[in-house]
Structures are given as C-alpha cells and as structure tokens.
Amino acid sequence: MNNIILKPATMADSKLLMDWRNDPETIKASHNSKAVTIKKHFEWLKNTIKNPDKQLFIAWKISGIIGNKYGDIGDVLQPVGTIRSDYHLEENCYELSWTVAPKARGQGIGKQMVSTLAKRMADKNIRAEIKPENVASIKIAEAAGMKFDKVEYRYTSDTEKEPVLHYYRVSNITCTFKDYKGEGK
Numbered sequence: 493m494n495n496i497i498l499k500p501a502t503m504a505d506s507k508l509l510m511d512w513r514n515d516p517e518t519i520k521a522s523h524n525s526k527a528v529t530i531k532k533h534f535e536w537l538k539n540t541i542k543n544p545d546k547q548l549f550i551a552w553k554i555s556g557i558i559g560n561k562y563g564d565i566g567d568v569l570q571p572v573g574t575i576r577s578d579y580h581l582e583e584n585c586y587e588l589s590w591t592v593a594p595k596a597r598g599q600g601i602g603k604q605m606v607s608t609l610a611k612r613m614a615d616k617n618i619r620a621e622i623k624p625e626n627v628a629s630i631k632i633a634e635a636a637g638m639k640f641d642k643v644e645y646r647y648t649s650d651t652e653k654e655p656v657l658h659y660y661r662v663s664n665i666t667c668t669f670k671d672y673k674g675e676g677k
C-alpha cells in the first residue's frame with residue numbers, strides 16, 4: 493500500500509532538511525562529505541525552491557487518523573523523507589536524489605517515495621548516482637525502473653578516486669518530433 497504523499501518543500505522545512513542532510517549516513521552517501529552550516533543550507537534551500545529546473549519534495553506518511561466525537565477530522569501526517577529532481581538540459585534527463593529520515597529507515601519508505609515520483613515522471617528520462625556500497629539505494633533505483641548504466645570514477649581528493657554507479661531509465665515516450673518528421677529512422 494502506498495501511504496506516502498509528496499508535497500513541494502517550503503522554507504518552513506529548512507530545519508528538517510538540514511537535520512537529515514547532516515545525518516552521518518546521509519553524508520557518507522553523498523558526493524559532498526562535509527556537514528552544511530545553517531547559513532549555507534538556508535541559501536541553498538531558497539535557491540533550490542525558486543529554480544524551475546529543480547523540484548524538491550518532502551515525503552509525508554499517513555500515520556493515523558485524527559478525530560473527535562463527531563467522526564474523523566483528517567489524516568495525521570509525519571515527514572519521513574525528501575526527494576529532489578534536477579533537470580540536466582544537455583542530457584534531457586532528470587537526476588533524482590533522495591534521503592529518508594533517520595528514524596524512518598528500513599520500513600520501505602525509500603522505495604515508495606522514489607517509485608511514486610518515478611511513476612509520475614514516466615514520460616521523462618530519469619537517472620541517479622549511487623555509491624556501490626549503498627545497497628538499499630541500488631534496490632530503490634531498480635524498483636523505480638532504473639537500470640545500471642555505467643560506473644564513473646570521481647576524485648575525492650587530489651590523489652584519490654571513488655566509484656559512482658549511474659542508474660538510468662528512459663522515458664516511455666517512443667515517438668519523438670524527429671520520428672514524426674521521418675528523420676529519426
């Protein structure tokens with residue numbers, strides 16, 4: 493059952509996002525291996541929210557129903573993770589990156605969250621960059637329809653490199669404008 497709702501992030505989510513960003517497991521999984529400061533994080537969030545090529549979501553889990561003696565009033569929502577899509581014009585592809593709240597890990601949230609967005613983006617090419625030891629994220633990417641594409645070695649210092657796995661899913665659009673004009677064959 494999918495009980496995850498994706499809502500666009502706002503500045504009110506700043507503290508939540510920073511806590512998740514600075515969690516040691518998140519730092520280990522990310523390309524940037526340093527914790528961020530409040531000031532930098534605030535700037536980053538402000539710029540991300542106003543950038544039309546980026547979409548940042550908070551995943552909310554419906555964890556119960558609130559009511560009174562007259563009946564149900566509404567759902568109880570708990571923030572359980574975040575997912576971002578960054579559009580890369582030169583590749584015509586959306587890069588997805590995600591983090592599950594430390595307390596919500598190991599409950600299938602990552603899989604649901606990424607698959608929900610990937611399904612919504614069925615007509616888009618999507619990709620993800622994952623470190624090889626991040627087995628959970630590899631499974632999440634595969635469950636969302638992405639397939640292993642290539643391995644890239646990235647410098648982490650002047651002398652050291654580390655592998656990054658690229659996962660990719662092509663859009664379900666098979667007819668392009670060039671095909672229509674008879675030029676794509």
Ligand SMILES: CC(C)(COP(=O)(O)OP(=O)(O)OC[C@H]1O[C@@H](n2cnc3c(N)ncnc32)[C@H](O)[C@@H]1OP(=O)(O)O)[C@@H](O)C(=O)NCCC(=O)NCCS
Nearest residue numbers: 517518521590591592597598599600601602603627628631
């Ligand atoms: C990696 C991360 C996103 C996983 O999220 P999650 O909600 O705990 O993952 P899920 O519960 O949806 O599990 C997905 C799959 O991975 C498996 N899994 C979960 N945690 C695992 C772990 N620590 N080691 C190995 N497998 C794991 C699950 O069993 C599940 O496998 P299944 O499909 O065979 O049942 C989360 O731990 C996290 O936010 N980590 C820090 C940030 C990060 O790694 N971001 C991704 C960068 S690419």
